[in-house]
């Protein structure tokens with residue numbers, strides 16, 4: 001089963017909010033002459049919403065009206081100083097970019113009140129989250145699974161297709177209650193033992209480990225799906241290994257190459273030019289439409305076992321399904337998406353704008369990086385192929401997936 005969505009906790013997972021939380025708590029405590037707290041003290045008290053945070057911060061036995069006053073003072077101060085000392089944990093922004101590039105949808109679920117949660121996400125991760133939910137009146141807080149299940153419905157995904165990433169026992173309990181995979185993050189407020197005790201299925205020490213975990217799960221699904229669809233499947237850990245492998249399959253043969261930043265990065269043309277009859281229009285050679293081997297990349301490969309390519313001229317997508325005996329599709333792991341829908345979305349919304357920019361096309365996407373479904377004379381999206389199984393006129397069709405980010 002591929003992973004289609006990741007739900008993140010906020011405080012202690014995406015954002016280090018302790019500085020602003022501590023300032024706001026201490027503003028309330030100071031007004032009542034209560035002892036002030038350190039960031040470590042506040043860290044030990046968070047995780048169950050702001051009322052619980054204040055209840056745990058005032059001296060034992062404080063009357064409820066005083067707690068209510070502290071809560072109001074905390075909220076007023078926090079509203080005003082929400083984004084002063086708060087910052088994403090180091091390594092989180094690249095993780096968000098990697099998830100987006102891989103076509104995985106993202107959501108945030110926090111026990112922080114909804115208005116503050118929404119403001120923080122809009123400020124630090126604009127446009128990245130498909131759904132953001134904080135604590136809302138009448139909806140039970142985490143670890144109750146109600147809001148998690150609501151997000152699953154909004155994203156139209158099954159529990160088995162979701163990772164829930166959080167730094168606390170509350171998050172792990174929430175994930176287990178909703179039936180989704182619980183991933184414990186060690187850079188936040190709690191330690192490994194408490195996360196494992198609360199039911200974490202996976203532990204990640206650094207934010208970048210999350211991407212590796214996702215890739216590992218996606219690879220397992222993709223390998224099985226491509227084999228079921230009749231493709232040959234090869235995984236190479238590095239670009240160098242992939243270049244050597246692909247070159248070894250092409251020596252002594254007539255080879256055509258499709259336009260591809262990935263093939264360029266691999267240096268395939270130079271590896272083959274003295275040992276194969278290789279033709280690449282990027283090097284000034286004439287296009288060929290038949291031969292022994294066609295080499296190409298794809299704009300996306302889906303973990304359900306399909307490849308997706310967009311083309312302007314049409315030579316690359318034609319040769320990838322007709323005219324050659326064999327086709328090798330070489331792709332970086334950044335192009336492995338959960339399913340066909342996300343693969344097609346990736347081709348159109350990520351790969352095509354980047355290629356339009358590289359080619360200095362006069363299209364709106366080359367300016368702002370977003371697809372506008374344009375009718376520009378220089379539009380590069382003119383045909384799209386989805387290869388669902390090896391075309392019957394070809395003897396061999398192989399997907400070579402590389403464990404590095406390559407191309408667009």
Ligand code: SF4
Nearest residue numbers: 365371372374380381
């Ligand atoms: S349709 Fe136009 S705007 Fe959209 S990605 Fe293609 S070239 Fe860019």
